[in-house]
Structures are given as structure tokens and as C-alpha cells.
Amino acid sequence: MENIIEIKGLHFSYESDDAEKKPVEVLKGIDLDIKQGEFVAVLGHNGCGKSTLAKHLNAILLPTEGTVIVDGIDTKDNEKLFDLRQRAGMVFQNPDNQIVSSVVEEDVAFALENLGVPYEEMRRRVDDSLKAVGMYDYRLHSPSQLSGGQKQRVAIAGIIAMEPKCIILDEPTAMLDPQGRKEVLATIHRMNREKGITIVLITHYMDEAADCDRVVVMDKGMVVLDNVPAKVFSQVDKLKAIGLDVPQVTELAWELLKAGCDISPEIISEEECAAAIEKLFNS
Amino acid sequence: MLRDITIGQYFPGNSVIHRLDPRFKIIITIIYIVMLFTGDNFLCLAVGAVFTFGAILLSRIPLKMFFKSVKPLFIFLIITSLINLLFMSRGDVLFEWKFIKITDEGLTTSAFMVIRIVLLIMGTSLLTYTTSPITLTDAIERLLSPLRKIKFPVHELAMMMSIALRFIPTLIEETDKIMSAQKARGAEIDTGSFAVRAKNLVSILVPLFISAFRRADELATAMECRCYHGGEGRTRLRQLRSAPRDYIALAVTVLFLAAVIVLGKLF
Numbered sequence: 001m002e003n004i005i006e007i008k009g010l011h012f013s014y015e016s017d018d019a020e021k022k023p024v025e026v027l028k029g030i031d032l033d034i035k036q037g038e039f040v041a042v043l044g045h046n047g048c049g050k051s052t053l054a055k056h057l058n059a060i061l062l063p064t065e066g067t068v069i070v071d072g073i074d075t076k077d078n079e080k081l082f083d084l085r086q087r088a089g090m091v092f093q094n095p096d097n098q099i100v101s102s103v104v105e106e107d108v109a110f111a112l113e114n115l116g117v118p119y120e121e122m123r124r125r126v127d128d129s130l131k132a133v134g135m136y137d138y139r140l141h142s143p144s145q146l147s148g149g150q151k152q153r154v155a156i157a158g159i160i161a162m163e164p165k166c167i168i169l170d171e172p173t174a175m176l177d178p179q180g181r182k183e184v185l186a187t188i189h190r191m192n193r194e195k196g197i198t199i200v201l202i203t204h205y206m207d208e209a210a211d212c213d214r215v216v217v218m219d220k221g222m223v224v225l226d227n228v229p230a231k232v233f234s235q236v237d238k239l240k241a242i243g244l245d246v247p248q249v250t251e252l253a254w255e256l257l258k259a260g261c262d263i264s265p266e267i268i269s270e271e272e273c274a275a276a277i278e279k280l281f282n283s
Numbered sequence: 284m285l286r287d288i289t290i291g292q293y294f295p296g297n298s299v300i301h302r303l304d305p306r307f308k309i310i311i312t313i314i315y316i317v318m319l320f321t322g323d324n325f326l327c328l329a330v331g332a333v334f335t336f337g338a339i340l341l342s343r344i345p346l347k348m349f350f351k352s353v354k355p356l357f358i359f360l361i362i363t364s365l366i367n368l369l370f371m372s373r374g375d376v377l378f379e380w381k382f383i384k385i386t387d388e389g390l391t392t393s394a395f396m397v398i399r400i401v402l403l404i405m406g407t408s409l410l411t412y413t414t415s416p417i418t419l420t421d422a423i424e425r426l427l428s429p430l431r432k433i434k435f436p437v438h439e440l441a442m443m444m445s446i447a448l449r450f451i452p453t454l455i456e457e458t459d460k461i462m463s464a465q466k467a468r469g470a471e472i473d474t475g476s477f478a479v480r481a482k483n484l485v486s487i488l489v490p491l492f493i494s495a496f497r498r499a500d501e502l503a504t505a506m507e508c509r510c511y512h513g514g515e516g517r518t519r520l521r522q523l524r525s526a527p528r529d530y531i532a533l534a535v536t537v538l539f540l541a542a543v544i545v546l547g548k549l550f
Contacts, residue, residue, distance in 0.1 A: 060504060082510045090508040097498045098505035102417045102449045109520035111509035116516040126520060144452035158509065 004166055004198050005034040005057060005088075009066035012052060026052045028221040029066070036165065039192045039199045041209035041229075044218035045243045050202045053218070054170045057200065058088040071165055086115065089159030091169040095151035095176075096143075099158075104146075105130065105139040108158045115162070129157040132195075133187050149180025153187055160191065166198040167191065173205065185211075206233070206247045210268040217244070230266035249273035256280070292352075292408075293415045299528065300342040301413045305422035307529040311536045312410045318536075319403055322543040324550050328398055334539045335406045342413050352408040353401055360397055367393035420444045421521055431514075438514025446502070454495065461490050 010030040013023035026049045034040055044050045055061040056068050059075040068075045073084045089111075092098050101107040105126055112122045130136040133153040143151055152172055159167055169188065173181040185208060192199045201212065209215045215232040217225035219242040225232050233239070233250040240246075246254070253267040253276065261280055267273050295301075300308075319331050339349060353360075367389060374388025411419070424441035431437050462472055470483045 058508060060507065082512070085508055085510050090505075092501060092505055094498075094501060096453050097501035100446065100449065100502070100506060100509075102445065106417075106520055110506075110511075113517050113519055114510040114512065116518050118518060119520070119522060122518065122520055142452070143449070144456075162509070 002036050003033045004036045004038075004071050005032070005200070006069040007032040007056075007066070008069075010053075010056065010063050010068060011065035012049075012056065012061060013064050026221050027056075027063075030221075030223055032216065032223060032226070034166075034198060034200065036198055037192070037196045039189070039213045040201070040216060041212040041214070042200060042202045042216045042218060043204065043206070043209050043244060045204060048218045048242075049221040050218050051170050054090070054168050054200070054202050057166075057168050058085050058090050060090075082115065086111075086162045087164050088166045088168060089162055089164040091152070091155050091159055091167065091172050093171045093174050095148055095155055098155050099143045099151060102142050103139075104135065104141050104143060104154050107143065107154060108139075108161050110158060111162045125161045125163070129161040132160055132191070133157045147180060148176045149183040152176065152180065152184045156184070156187055156191070160195075160197075164197065166200065168200045168202070170202045171204065172201075173203070173208065204244075206245055210247050217242070229268050233268055234265035236265070292411055294344050294348070294412050295415075296343060296413065298341060298343045298413070300338060300409065302528070303413075303532055304523055304525045304529045305414050305418045306426055306523060307525065307533055308410055308414055309419075309422055309426060311533060312407055314533075314536050314540055315406050316403065318540045318543050319399055319406075321540070322547050324547065325395065326546045326550055327543045328395065328402070330539060330543050330546060331402050332398075334536070335402050335409075338409055339405070342409060344409075344412055348412065349405045349408055353404050356400070356404060360400060363400065364393040364397050367396055416448050417445055418521075420448065422523065425523060438517070442514075450495075450498070453498075454491070457494060458487065458491055461487050 007030055010027050011025065012027040013025045015023050030053065042050050042053065052061065056063060056075065057070060059081055062076055070084055071087045073080045073087070075084060077084075099107050100110050108126045108129055109122055112125060117125070127136065127139075130139050133156050135150060135153050135157060138146065138150065138154075143154065146154065156167070156172075167188075172188075173184055176184060188199055188201065189211070191197045199212075201208065203209060210229050210233070212229060215225070215227065215229050216223055217232060217239070224242065225235065225238065233246045234254070236246050236251060236254040245251075247268055249267055249270055249272070250265070253263050253273060254265045256263045256277075257265050262283070263276050263280055267276055303311075315331075315334070318334070319328075322328055322331060339346060368385060369383065369389070371386055371389030371392055372384065374386035376384055376386055377390070378385040414422075420441050423444075424437055427435070427437045427440075465483070465486050466472060470486050471479055472483050472487070473480075475483070
């Protein structure tokens with residue numbers, strides 16, 4: 001598989017308005033490659049730089065040092081800016097603050113209107129995207145009539161309409177109720193599976209990360225762990241040291257291992273955990 | 284409680300008036316205003332009234348709603364008629380008491396003015412009753428688009444209006460939340476003297492503004508992410524197509540205007 005995102009030696013500092021203050025370095029040398037079609041979760045607690053990293057993936061922020069290449073386009077290349085943003089769509093945390101129009105279908109069309117897509121093509125893509133996220137029946141509603149999860153799905157539809165190769169979601173479920181979270185996550189997973197869209201999911205929910213292909217853990221502006229979920233979560237000590245929790249089942253297995261039981265610490269789902277404990281009893 | 288506020292007072296429907304192209308509706312409304320102000324006798328006004336009530340009937344919106352639209356301007360109407368009544372000194376005196384002098388011409392002028400204003404309000408309400416705010420914004424943008432040649436920011440203005448409309452419900456909800464939060468902290472918002480309440484309003488406005496700025500910032504980023512770069516080369520999902528009925532409606536309006544002009548000249 002080809003790399004869709006290539007990050008090399010990425011440093012980023014926020015310039016302070018106050019000239020005497022030193023610029024705050026948020027990202028301190030990140031190297032990360034993401035393959036086409038991968039579902040990657042980026043974990044980290046507040047202030048670790050994960051949102052800043054996300055904003056580099058479609059040139060909302062530009063590196064102070066190093067390069068970010070998305071689908072062969074350097075994010076510093078200003079001439080291909082719209083090309084880049086079309087290929088790497090972004091969904092934000094607050095569903096209210098990213099919906100532009102008072103009618104659902106017009107909001108989904110917003111990016112296409114900006115790109116000058118002709119009417120017939122636009123109509124088709126808007127309808128297809130709304131159907132893909134299961135919001136077609138609400139196409140003429142006003143966003144204020146929708147629940148948080150529905151609004152977030154509309155926001156996703158607005159990105160899918162651009163037919164991107166990659167979607168970056170910056171804590172899309174942080175403001176949603178459990179039902180909304182479930183809806184949104186199911187939608188993201190389906191987009192990944194059915195359309196082969198690369199997903200970069202920024203989150204601080206461990207259980208969301210457990211369902212991904214790969215987990216990248218960030219701390220203080222650096223990548224500290226990068227592996228499949230089971231391998232990442234089995235490093236309970238390391239995760240706890242940087243202030244992250246592990247899924248309950250992983251922690252249980254880890255405690256059992258510490259107590260001397262013969263159990264693998266690479267457990268991330270309840271089924272796996274139940275099976276392992278059953279085996280433990282039988283042996 | 285704030286949730287009940289409706290903006291633009293749009294009554295969804297499917298009547299002929301609802302289905303007219305909003306661009307035509309705006310032009311027709313302008314012609315209608317001209318029509319009411321060119322006619323200077325009661326016959327002209329009668330023609331205007333026929334046009335108004337005909338359109339209201341076609342819109343299938345209850346007449347009651349149109350009387351409601353006049354209500355907030357009731358005091359204004361009374362003042363207008365009183366001024367005309369008291370300060371018109373021409374004509375035969377009908378009634379005199381101390382400095383008050385009412386003439387027959389004063390009486391007719393004040394009646395004329397009141398009817399004209401009532402018709403004006405009812406007719407223009409029809410536009411907002413039958414056109415959703417977002418469609419209206421769209422139509423204004425397109426009607427003003429020739430002004431782009433003289434560098435007038437038509438698209439930007441329309442975008443600002445439509446975003447404002449989009450965020451009204453969101454901000455109302457937010458105001459509700461902030462009010463509850465401040466009440467829970469003991470702020471007197473519904474009770475207390477006017478001065479106290481006015482002072483406490485600050486405790487609602489400050490957080491509301493801060494949050495509005497944050498929203499604006501996030502929305503701008505989200506719009507950039509979706510390749511927004513102004514009005515240049517934009518296509519639209521919402522298509523406005525004029526149908527024969529739009530031209531018929533326009534022709535009928537022009538005919539009424541002509542009738543009013545002719546009647547004004549004859550009598």
C-alpha cells in the first residue's frame with residue numbers, strides 16, 4: 001500500500017504576540033507515515049499537540065520546520081491548496097460551529113459550491129453523501145432541528161461530498177451523547193470499509209481507539225507509541241505515565257498478569273477478555 | 284421561552300405566491316410600494332387594496348396574520364392620523380374647540396394616510412410570510428449581483444446574512460443556557476427593578492459575546508477546510524428558475540401600477 005500521508009521532522013511553534021516571550025513549541029519533531037485506506041487513531045491527553053498535528057494535514061497550519069506531504073502534495077504548496085483540502089477533509093469537535101447553511105443539503109453542498117462543481121454533478125454527490133451517512137431523509141431540515149450526532153453526520157457528509165481520499169476527525173465525538181457517539185463512529189467505520197477512505201481519528205476515548213487498525217500515542221509534542229491497538233494498550237505502565245487510561249479489560253488482564261496469572265496483556269475487547277479468563281479457570 | 288421566537292415569520296406553504304421566484308417577488312414588492320405612493324386619491328387606493336387582498340387570498344395565509352402584522356405599528360398609525368387631523372388647516376372647519384380645529388380635508392387626509400400605511404404593511408408582510416429568509420437572502424444576492432462590477436461586496440454581504448440566519452437559533456439556545464446558569468448563581472434577570480435587571484443583563488451578554496467570537500473563529504476554519512475562497516467561481520445548489528407564472532405576476536403588477544397612474548391623472 002502507498003503512503004497517503006508522509007510527515008518528516010515536523011516541528012511547529014506558535015508565535016507569541018509578545019516579542020519578548022519565546023515561541024511555544026507544540027510539535028517537536030514528528031515522523032509519521034499513514035498508508036492509503038488505514039484507520040489510524042491519534043491518542044493523547046489535552047495539550048499534547050494532537051489537534052495541532054491534525055491542522056497540519058490540510059494546511060490550516062504550516063510547519064515551522066520539516067515537511068508534510070498528503071497524497072503527493074506538499075502542504076506548503078500554496079497553488080495546490082484547494083486540491084489538498086479536497087483530498088484531505090476535516091471534521092471538527094463542535095458540530096454547531098462547522099455547519100454553514102440553514103438547510104442540511106445546502107450545507108453538504110457548501111464545499112462543492114466553493115469548488116465550482118456543475119449543478120447536476122453537485123446534486124448527485126450531495127444526495128449520495130447524505131445517503132451514505134443515513135441523513136437523506138433530513139435533507140431539507142434545518143440543522144437546529146437535529147441532534148448532535150445527526151449534525152456531526154451532516155458535517156461528515158459535507159466532507160464526503162468532496163470525494164476525499166482521507167478524512168481527519170478532530171475529537172468528533174467529544175461533545176456527543178453515547179447514542180450520537182455510536183452513530184458517528186459507525187459512520188466513520190463504514191466510510192473506511194466501503195469507500196476505502198483513510199481515516200485519522202483524533203480522540204481521547206480509549207475504546208474508540210481500540211477499534212482502529214493502528215494507534216499513535218502522542219505526548220508533549222512527540223509520538224511515543226505507534227502500533228496496533230493490542231500492542232499499544234499492553235504497555236499499561238507507559239500509558240499511565242503519560243496520563244492516559246487503558247481500556248478496562250486491558251487493565252484487568254494486566255493486573256492479572258502482574259499477580260502471576262498466565263494471561264496475555266494484549267487484550268482489547270470484552271470477548272477476548274472473557275475467553276482468556278475462561279481459559280485461565282480451566283487450566 | 285426564548286425558543287418561541289420566530290425570525291422572519293415565514294409560513295411554509297405551497298400556494299402560487301409561495302412558488303413565485305423570490306427575485307420576482309422582491310421586484311413586485313418594490314413596484315407595489317411605488318404603486319401605493321403614486322396614487323393620491325381614494326380610487327387609486329382602492330385599486331391598491333384590490334391588488335393586496337387578491338394576493339393575500341392567493342397566498343392562502345389567514346387574513347388574521349396580516350392584521351397581526353399591523354398591530355405593532357398601531358401607535359405609529361394613531362400618531363400619523365392625529366398629526367394629519369390636527370395640523371391640516373385647509374378645507375371647511377367641522378369642529379373647533381380652543382386650539383383644536385378639525386377640517387374635512389384633514390379628516391380625509393388622515394384616513395387616506397392610515398389606509399395607505401396599513402396596505403403597505405400588509406403587502407410587504409406577504410413577501411416575508413411566503414418567502415423563507417434564506418431564499419430571500421439568495422434572491423437579494425442575485426438581484427444585486429450587477430453591483431459587483433463597481434466592487435460592491437454582494438456575495439460577502441449575502442454570506443454574512445445567511446450565516447447570521449443560520450446562527451440565530453444556536454445563539455438563542457445558548458442565551459437560554461447562560462441565563463439559566465446565571466440564575467442558578469443568583470442573578471436577578473426576571474425580577475428586580477429595571478436598573479438591576481439592566482445591570483444583570485451584562486452577565487449574560489459578556490459570555491454570549493465571548494462564545495460568539497469563538498464560534499466565528501471555528502466556523503471560519505471549517506469554511507476554509509471546505510475550500511471557501513469568496514464568491515469567485517462559485518456554483519449553487521439552489522437554482523432559481525423563472526417560470527411563465529413569474530412573468531404573468533409581474534405583468535399583472537405593472538398593469539395595476541398603470542391603472543393607478545391613469546386614475547391619479549384622471550381624477
